[in-house]
Amino acid sequence: MGIRFAGWGVGLGERVVTNDDLSTSLDTSDEWISERTGIRERRIGGSASELGIVAARAALADAGINAEDIDLVLLSTTTGDRLIPGTAPTIAAALGIKCGALDLNAACSGFMYGVAVARGMIATGSRRVLLIGAENLTRWVDWDDRATAVLFGDGAGAVVIEASDDDAVLSLNLGADGTLADLIRCDHGGYIWMDGREVFRRAVRVVVDSSERALAEAGITIDQVDLLLAHQANLRILHAVADRLGLPHEKIVVSLDKYGNTSSASIPLAVDQARNNHQLETGKIALMTGFGGGMTWASAVVRWS
Ligand code: ACO
Numbered sequence: 176m177g178i179r180f181a182g183w184g185v186g187l188g189e190r191v192v193t194n195d196d197l198s199t200s201l202d203t204s205d206e207w208i209s210e211r212t213g214i215r216e217r218r219i220g221g222s223a224s225e226l227g228i229v230a231a232r233a234a235l236a237d238a239g240i241n242a243e244d245i246d247l248v249l250l251s252t253t254t255g256d257r258l259i260p261g262t263a264p265t266i267a268a269a270l271g272i273k274c275g276a277l278d279l280n281a282a283c284s285g286f287m288y289g290v291a292v293a294r295g296m297i298a299t300g301s302r303r304v305l306l307i308g309a310e311n312l313t314r315w316v317d318w319d320d321r322a323t324a325v326l327f328g329d330g331a332g333a334v335v336i337e338a339s340d341d342d343a344v345l346s347l348n349l350g351a352d353g354t355l356a357d358l359i360r361c362d363h364g365g366y367i368w369m370d371g372r373e374v375f376r377r378a379v380r381v382v383v384d385s386s387e388r389a390l391a392e393a394g395i396t397i398d399q400v401d402l403l404l405a406h407q408a409n410l411r412i413l414h415a416v417a418d419r420l421g422l423p424h425e426k427i428v429v430s431l432d433k434y435g436n437t438s439s440a441s442i443p444l445a446v447d448q449a450r451n452n453h454q455l456e457t458g459k460i461a462l463m464t465g466f467g468g469g470m471t472w473a474s475a476v477v478r479w480s
Contacts, residue, residue, distance in 0.1 A: 176297060176298055176338050176339075176340075176342075177294075177297075177338075177339050177340065177341055177342020177343065177344065178290075178293065178294050178297050178336050178337065178338065178339055178342060178343055178344060179336070179337055179339035179341070179343045179480045180334050180335070180336060180343060180479075180480075181238040181240070181303070181334075181335040181336070181337045182234045182235065182236070182237030182238025182239065182240070182334065182335045183233075183234055183237055183332070183333070183334050183335075183443060183446055183447055183450060184229070184230045184231065184232065184233020184234035184235070184236070184237055184332070184333045184334075184447075185229075185230050185233060185330065185331065185332045185333075185440075185443065185444055185447045186221065186225070186226040186227065186228070186229030186230040186233070186309070186330065186331040186332075186333075187218045187221075187226070187329075187330045187331075187434070188217075188218030188219045188220035188221050188226070188313070188328065188329035188330060189218070189219075189220040189221065190218065190219045190220050191216050191217075191218060192216060192217055192218075192219050193205070193215065193216045194208040194209060194214070194215060194216065194325070197324065197325055200318070201318075201319075201321045201324060201325070202321055203321045203325055208325045211409075211411070212325070212326065212409050212410060212411070212431070213409065213410025213411070213413075213429065213431055213432055214325065214326065214410075214431055214432060214435045214436075215432045215433070216432075216433060216435075217313075217327065217328030217329075217433075217434055217435030218328050218329055218330055218433075218434055218435075219313045219328065219329055220313075220329060221311060221329055221331075222256050222311050223250070223252045223254050223255050223256055223262050223309040223310060223311050223331070224255075224256050224262050224265040224266055224269070224309070226309045226310075226311065226329060226330060226331035226440075227250060227252075227262065227266045227307045227309035227331045227333070228266050228269045228270070229331065230307055230309065230331035230332050230333035230440075230443070231248075231266055231270060231305055231307050231333045232270070233333065234305065234307075234333035234334055234335050235270070235305070235335065237335075238335040238337075240303070240335060242270040242271055242272045243272060244302070244303055245270075245272060245274055245303050245304070245305045245335070246274050246275070246296070246301040246302055246303055246304060247274055247275045247276070247277075247293070247296055247301055247303075247304045247305070248263045248264075248266055248267040248270075248272070248274065248275070248276040248277075248304075248305050248307070249263065249276075249277060249279065249289050249292060249293055249296075249304055249305065249306045249307070250262055250263035250266060250276070250277070250278045250279070250307045250308075250309060251278075251279050251280070251281070251285030251286050251288065251289045251306070251307065251308045251309075251439040252278055252280065252285070252308070252309050252310055252438075252439055253280055253282055253285070253310060253312070253361075253438055253439065253468070254310045254311045254312055254314060254315060254438075255278055261276070261277055261278035262278055262309070263276035263277050263278050263307075264276040266307065266309075270305075279292065281351075281465075281467075281469060281471045281473070282359065282438060282439075282467035282468030282469050282471055283406045283408065283436070283438045283439065283441065283465055283466060283467025283468065283471075284349075284406070284465035284466055284467050284469070284471040284472055284473045285308060285438070285439040285465070285467075285471075286306070286308040286332070286439050286440070286441075286442045286443060286465060287347075287349070287442065287463060287464070287465040287473035287474070287475060288349060288465075288471070288473055289306045289308065289439075290306065290336070290344070290347065290463075290473075290475060291347055291349055291473065292304075293306050293336040294336070294344060294347070297336065297337070297338045301338075302337060302338050303335060303336065303337045303338070304335075304336045304337075305333060305334075305335055305336075306333065306334050306336055307331060307332070307333040308331060308332050308333070308438075308439030308440040308441075308442065308443050309330075309331035309332075309333075309439065309440060310329060310330065310331070310437050310438045310439050310440050311329050312327040312328065312329060312367065312436070312437065312438055313327055313328065313329050315361050315366055315367050316366060316367055317366035317367070320366065322371060323366070323367050323368070323369065325435075326408075326435055326436050327367070327435055327436050327437070327438075328434045328435030328436065328437050329437065330434055330437040330440040330441075330444055331440045331443075332440045332441075332442070332443020332444050332446065332447060333443065334443060334446075339480070341480065343477050343478055343479065343480050344475055344476075344477055345392075345393035345394075345395065345475075345476040345477065345478055346388075346389045346390075346392035346393035346475060346476045347389065347473070347474070347475040347476075348385055348388050348389055348392070348473065348474055348475075349471075349472075349473045350381065350385055350471070350472045350473070351469050351470065351471045351472070352381075352469070352470050353469065353470075355377060355469070355470040356468075356469065356470075357370075358370050358373055358374050358377065358468070358470060359374055359467065359468035359470075360468070374470075375409065375411070375412060377470060378408070378412055378466045378467075378470075378472075379412060379415045379416055379419065381466055381470065381472040382405065382412075382416045382464050382466050382472060382474070383416055383419045383420060385464065385472050385473065385474040386416070386420055386462055386464050386474045387420070388474070389462065389464075389474040389475055389476045390462070390476060392476075393476035395460060395476050397420050397421045397422055399460050400422060400426065400460050400461070400462045400476075401426065401454075401459040401460050401461065402426055402427075402428055402449060402454055402455065402459065402460075402461045402462070403416070403417060403422055403426055403427045403428065403461075403462050403464070404428050404442055404445050404446055404449065404461050404462070404463045404464075405427070405428075405442070405445070405462075405463070405464045405465070406438075406441050406442060406464065406465040406466055406467060407429070407430055407431035407434065407435075407436060407437070407441040407442075407444070407445060408431070408436045408441075408466075408467070409431070409436075410429060410431060410432075413427050413429065414427070416464075420462075422462075428445045428446075428448060428449045428454070429445075430444050430445045430447075430448045438467065442463060442465060455479050456479065457479055457480055458478065458479065458480075459478075459479040460476065460477070460478055460479075461476070461477045461479060462474065462475075462476055462477075463475045463476075463477055
């Protein structure tokens with residue numbers, strides 16, 4: 176038994192904050208932020224549950240199904256509404272359902288980890304999983320720290336994953352190296368901190384390795400890949416990865432310019448943009464890859480259906 180993506184939806188923070196807006200209160204500039212990151216603006220506002228509910232409703236409508244048809248609500252988030260309990264039950268309750276509901280945290284790789292978990296649930300008998308990536312990262316940002324404040328945004332994306340005879344996922348691998356846990360951290364009561372340069376260096380390496388493994392396991396060459404749907408942290412990371420893989424930059428989906436780094440939400444937000452631009456027609460091959468705190472990473476080759 177395989178899976179297919181049956182419907183997608185997004186939810187975005189209400190307030191658009193541009194680089195120029197940030198440079199009124201921080202020693203930074205649109206030029207620095209755009210050149211070093213590719214980010215031009217970000218959305219701010221909304222809790223993980225508020226944003227997740229909007230995305231979830233849109234995904235259910237796009238799939239043309241009722242909430243009662245869902246067997247599991249799986250929420251990838253690093254910024255749930257509270258420490259205890261998880262936020263997935265809150266989202267399920269807003270949808271009026273009492274199926275299983277749980278949070279998972281694999282930082283910015285969480286959405287791809289969620290695809291893996293959903294696929295496993297479907298392999299063992301679930302019919303449909305509602306996977307949501309929702310983040311309210313700006314709550315954990317130190318607005319006086321220009322090194323991190325310019326990077327993050329709030330948002331959510333959701334997908335209905337359902338059982339299918341043909342598996343859209345041709346290969347998928349997950350990885351983690353907990354010895355690198357200190358590279359990106361947010362301790363209880365603290366702010367997000369990261370060693371940006373080291374994360375950059377490590378991210379390029381692990382994304383290239385896991386992408387090459389996913390391609391080899393799928394029996395797909397880089398020339399056959401139509402789109403790169405990667406975690407949106409930094410445009411220079413996306414370019415470095417594409418260059419090392421031998422993928423032309425035109426095949427990279429870039430949505431970080433509008434949303435910044437939205438962690439678990441960034442891949443579904445990129446998918447939404449690609450779908451709106453008619454870049455993800457049936458049969459297209461997408462390389463999907465996430466990386467982030469942990470360190471964690473995850474890559475998959477997907478044939479769009
Ligand atoms: N505006 C102006 N100057 C700045 C800013 C800013 N917003 N931020 C830093 N600088 C300065 C620094 O102080 C430094 O100045 P100095 O040379 O006088 O000391 C200079 O710019 C260079 O700083 P670096 O940190 O070396 O800049 P770099 O080119 O590495 O860019 C960045 C920083 C954008 C954070 C980059 O390293 C990056 O994107 N790293 C990866 C982050 C990432 O991928 N995170 C993903 C996971 S996030 C998660 O899991 C939640």
